[in-house]
Amino acid sequence: MIIRAQKTELQKSIRTVMSAVPGKTTMDILNCILIDATVDQIKFTATDMELGIETLVKGEIDERGLICLDAKLFSDIMTKMPNSEVTIRTDDRLQTVITCEKTVVHIVGRDGTEFSPLPSIDRVDPVVMSQFALKEMIEQTIFSIAVNDANKLMTGALLETHENGIRMVCLDGHRIAIRRMKLDASAPDYRVVIPGKTLSDLQKIMSGEEEDRVSIYFTKNEVLFEMEGTIVVSRLIEGNYFRIDQMLSNDFDTKITVSRTELQGSVSRAMLFTSESEKRPLVLTIGDEGMNLKISSPALGSMSDDIAIAKEGKDLMIGFNPKFIQDVLNVVRSEEITVYFLNSKSPCFIRDEEQSYIYLILPVNFVV
Amino acid sequence: MIIRAQKTELQKSIRTVMSAVPGKTTMDILNCILIDATVDQIKFTATDMELGIETLVKGEIDERGLICLDAKLFSDIMTKMPNSEVTIRTDDRLQTVITCEKTVVHIVGRDGTEFSPLPSIDRVDPVVMSQFALKEMIEQTIFSIAVNDANKLMTGALLETHENGIRMVCLDGHRIAIRRMKLDASAPDYRVVIPGKTLSDLQKIMSGEEEDRVSIYFTKNEVLFEMEGTIVVSRLIEGNYFRIDQMLSNDFDTKITVSRTELQGSVSRAMLFTSESEKRPLVLTIGDEGMNLKISSPALGSMSDDIAIAKEGKDLMIGFNPKFIQDVLNVVRSEEITVYFLNSKSPCFIRDEEQSYIYLILPVNFVV
Numbered sequence: 107m108i109i110r111a112q113k114t115e116l117q118k119s120i121r122t123v124m125s126a127v128p129g130k131t132t133m134d135i136l137n138c139i140l141i142d143a144t145v146d147q148i149k150f151t152a153t154d155m156e157l158g159i160e161t162l163v164k165g166e167i168d169e170r171g172l173i174c175l176d177a178k179l180f181s182d183i184m185t186k187m188p189n190s191e192v193t194i195r196t197d198d199r200l201q202t203v204i205t206c207e208k209t210v211v212h213i214v215g216r217d218g219t220e221f222s223p224l225p226s227i228d229r230v231d232p233v234v235m236s237q238f239a240l241k242e243m244i245e246q247t248i249f250s251i252a253v254n255d256a257n258k259l260m261t262g263a264l265l266e267t268h269e270n271g272i273r274m275v276c277l278d279g280h281r282i283a284i285r286r287m288k289l290d291a292s293a294p295d296y297r298v299v300i301p302g303k304t305l306s307d308l309q310k311i312m313s314g315e316e317e318d319r320v321s322i323y324f325t326k327n328e329v330l331f332e333m334e335g336t337i338v339v340s341r342l343i344e345g346n347y348f349r350i351d352q353m354l355s356n357d358f359d360t361k362i363t364v365s366r367t368e369l370q371g372s373v374s375r376a377m378l379f380t381s382e383s384e385k386r387p388l389v390l391t392i393g394d395e396g397m398n399l400k401i402s403s404p405a406l407g408s409m410s411d412d413i414a415i416a417k418e419g420k421d422l423m424i425g426f427n428p429k430f431i432q433d434v435l436n437v438v439r440s441e442e443i444t445v446y447f448l449n450s451k452s453p454c455f456i457r458d459e460e461q462s463y464i465y466l467i468l469p470v471n472f473v474v
Numbered sequence: 475m476i477i478r479a480q481k482t483e484l485q486k487s488i489r490t491v492m493s494a495v496p497g498k499t500t501m502d503i504l505n506c507i508l509i510d511a512t513v514d515q516i517k518f519t520a521t522d523m524e525l526g527i528e529t530l531v532k533g534e535i536d537e538r539g540l541i542c543l544d545a546k547l548f549s550d551i552m553t554k555m556p557n558s559e560v561t562i563r564t565d566d567r568l569q570t571v572i573t574c575e576k577t578v579v580h581i582v583g584r585d586g587t588e589f590s591p592l593p594s595i596d597r598v599d600p601v602v603m604s605q606f607a608l609k610e611m612i613e614q615t616i617f618s619i620a621v622n623d624a625n626k627l628m629t630g631a632l633l634e635t636h637e638n639g640i641r642m643v644c645l646d647g648h649r650i651a652i653r654r655m656k657l658d659a660s661a662p663d664y665r666v667v668i669p670g671k672t673l674s675d676l677q678k679i680m681s682g683e684e685e686d687r688v689s690i691y692f693t694k695n696e697v698l699f700e701m702e703g704t705i706v707v708s709r710l711i712e713g714n715y716f717r718i719d720q721m722l723s724n725d726f727d728t729k730i731t732v733s734r735t736e737l738q739g740s741v742s743r744a745m746l747f748t749s750e751s752e753k754r755p756l757v758l759t760i761g762d763e764g765m766n767l768k769i770s771s772p773a774l775g776s777m778s779d780d781i782a783i784a785k786e787g788k789d790l791m792i793g794f795n796p797k798f799i800q801d802v803l804n805v806v807r808s809e810e811i812t813v814y815f816l817n818s819k820s821p822c823f824i825r826d827e828e829q830s831y832i833y834l835i836l837p838v839n840f841v842v
Contacts, residue, residue: 179746179774186743209743213775375554375577378547406547407581 107171107196109143111163113187113206119150119163120181122336125307127177128154138174140221141194143167151224152177157304158224159311161336169195172218173202183211224339227330232321233267233293237312237333240320243274243285244305246437246463250276250283251302262299262343264350265322265329269293275350276302281430282350282466296324299347304329304340311336354464358446358455360392361418366443370435372411376401376428379409387425387472392417392447401428424450425472434465475539475564477511479531481555481574487518487531488549490704493675495545496522506542508589509562511535519592520545525672526592527679529704537563540586541570551579592707595698600689601635601661605680605701608688611642611653612673614805614831618644618651619670630667630711632718633690633697637661643718644670649798650718650834664692667715672697672708679704722832726814726823728760729786734811738803740779744769744796747777755793755840760785760815769796792818793840802833 120139128136131154140151148163173196184192187206196202196215204211244263252260257279264275270293273286308331312320323330324342331338373388379401380386391398397415402408424447434456435443446455456465488507496504499522508519516531541564552560555574564570564583572579612631620628625647632643638661641654676699680688691698692710699706741756747769748754759766765783770776792815802824803811814823824833 182746183743186739186746188739208780209740210778211743211775212770212777371554371556372577375551375579378550378554402580407579409580410578412576 107141107143107173108168108193109141109148109165110168110191110193111148111165113184113189113192115164116192117181117184119161120177120184122161122311123150123152123159124177124181125310126152126154126157126159126338135174135216135220135222137177138216138221139177139180140172140174140218142172142218144170144172151221153222153224155222156301156341157307158339159307159336160224160339171196173200174216174218174221175202175213179213183213224337225328227323227325227328227339229321229323229330229332231294232323232332233272233289233296234291234319234321235272235287235289236316237318237320238314238316239287241309241312241314243272243287244309246285247274247276247283248302248305248309249433249437250278250281250465252278258343259299259345259347262301263305264299264347265296267293267296275347277348277350280427280468282353282464283434284350284354284464284466286462297347298324298329299343299345300329301340301343304338308338311338353453353466354455355448356446358448359420360422360447361444362392362397362447363416363442363444364397364413366435366438366441368413369443370432372399372413373428373432373435375409375411377432379403379406380428385427387470388428388431389423389425389472392422392424394421422447422450424454425470426454426467427470430467434467438463475509475511475541476536476561477509477516477533478536478559478561479516479533481552481557481560483532484560485549485552487529488545488552490529490679491518491520491527492545492549493678494520494522494525494527494706503542503584503588503590505545506584506589507545507548508540508542508586510540510586512538512540519589521590521592523590524669525675525706525708527675527704527706528592539564541568542584542586542589543570543581547581551581592705593696595691595693595696595707597689597691597698597700599662600691600700601640601657601664602659602687602689603640603655603657604684605686605688606682606684607655609677609680609682611640611655612677614653615642615644615651616670616673616677617801617805618646618649618833620646626711627667627713627715630669631673632667632715633664634666635661635664643715645716645718648795648836650721650832651802652718652722652832652834654830665715666692666697667711667713668697669708669711672706676706679706721821721834722823723816724814726816727788728790728815729812730760730765730815731784731810731812732765732781734803734806734809736781737811738800740767740781741796741800741803743777743779745800747771747774748796753795755838756796756799757791757793757840760790760792762789790815790818792822793838794822794835795838798835802835806831 123139142149148165150163151160190207192206194204200215202213202215255261260278266273270289272289276283321332327342329340329342376388386401386403388399388401396412399411453466453468491507510517516533518531519528558575560574562572568583570581570583623629628646634641638657640657644651689700695710697708697710744756754769754771756769764780767779821834821836
């Protein structure tokens, strides 16, 4: 195999596939990037067997062939190369020579035929949306998935389409995050659970531009995201996702509207008085004169803050894990947010008028 | 004690003293910052018993007193406070209330009288120089001190003054870094060894401006750096420093001049083929047609690079730890550097005409 490409193009393509290279694996070949130049285009592929990424590389093929190169070493070499055209040449013994200007690097590759190909997926009936929208949808929900996989379904996000609506749902047993959007065109009804890691890798790869599109294809067990020159294929998580709609409610006895920035400042100060080892509730006291936020830790001290709110309904005193509130405030865009409460034992809902986003957070008990 | 100051002033002062707070200590009180408002000025002090930093804080004293506050918690609280005036109030039971706008934080302090005061040092016969110059002098030598303290003297830097000259020397047994400068005024002759940590903390605190001055005072066992509103006091390392002048030589059989950027690029690529566990020499082959740099690792592969040089004297083949060359290239400012060699067993010298900097690097053996 002999291929030529600009260093910057090679770097870009390495970055794209890199997140599919597993951090730890007993299968050495998975630590490699497959360079496939057997047909007319140069393709880089990496996979951890759950998730695979394939991307086209702008360059020339002087001699067809394929090779696997250690992903980290290949990436490091590319970073250090002069900014110029790079030639990658391999022989039958997998000796690989990478040349750029007067620099010549010799490394040993692995047999490209050992590499597991990505599953081939029929590309029919896609859901098409902008990369910007999908990126936002992921960002605004993914923080609510469970970090440990005691319940596998909680480590993924539900993606659901119905007519021209799409929504993503994440939950971890203490909270739910829901983001709904409109699609430009109607799509078939889908209801799948996508692994959290797939979505966070996808987030890094997508351009975030409104005009760049992503087409999403589904099979029974897999999902394929197709962007300009790049595809991401992932297994789905099997099982019946939670019935979340029955957990939602529009009833409330207290409703407050508050400045996101002010609440964010206050909650971030409160976070100083809570830690992994000593979880302390943030107690909100909502009255006509405003909202008081108070947290106290026997070891560290206490904080009390008063912030202005617009209130409807009853007074209320309710406790939360401040981290859960902070996570929501970090991703909501609007400067004003509205929170709905029923009582001190029921979840609160942070949502906008159109319910384009809904965040449910369970309260925690506290001693006054 | 009741004091008032702007959040930004408090933050600045905390940052200044913070590096004297030890990472780990069995003496709890050292994890604190001492706030001293017993006289007319607010002073923050921190110390790890080797190094102490004291800085004045712009603010008002409403009631005199002193208190020790946990440095990390105090710093975190200040980071999260609104950008406004902060009041710190303590009572006889060391209860401390920090107020800013509508935020009220309660923490418990420690008795300020428990804090070890910094040693008092007579401020006579200083060496005065610009903070910019001292900062540069440290930056350009400190990387050559030894990381482990098998030989205590190697963990410090020699600071030497004679008439209106000052030089700093660092060495670790494999290399020596020397930086000389001219002082504006003559100073007494000093020859002391300052701990590396003191110098790297000082580097962070100094402004780096040519017009900001630092005065350096010495006693038998201590050094004091005085800047606008801040002093740094440190113990010195005892013992007779190495006689470095007899290790230096101006003889050479080969002299090359090379572009720093090109050599840097080449050496950084070579670094990919060496690691802590497998140290490999970078072999330079110097001839009339240029310089070849080659490194090879049985596990990873090899690299070969050709770069243009201006050469005087004999051809030469010599091996080095590439890290040592890289460290020098990272701190030298000039775009062209000159390297002097005697033979493949003798150290090379990277130095400028005026010998304002001299870097000695010992070669390593290699097998062709």
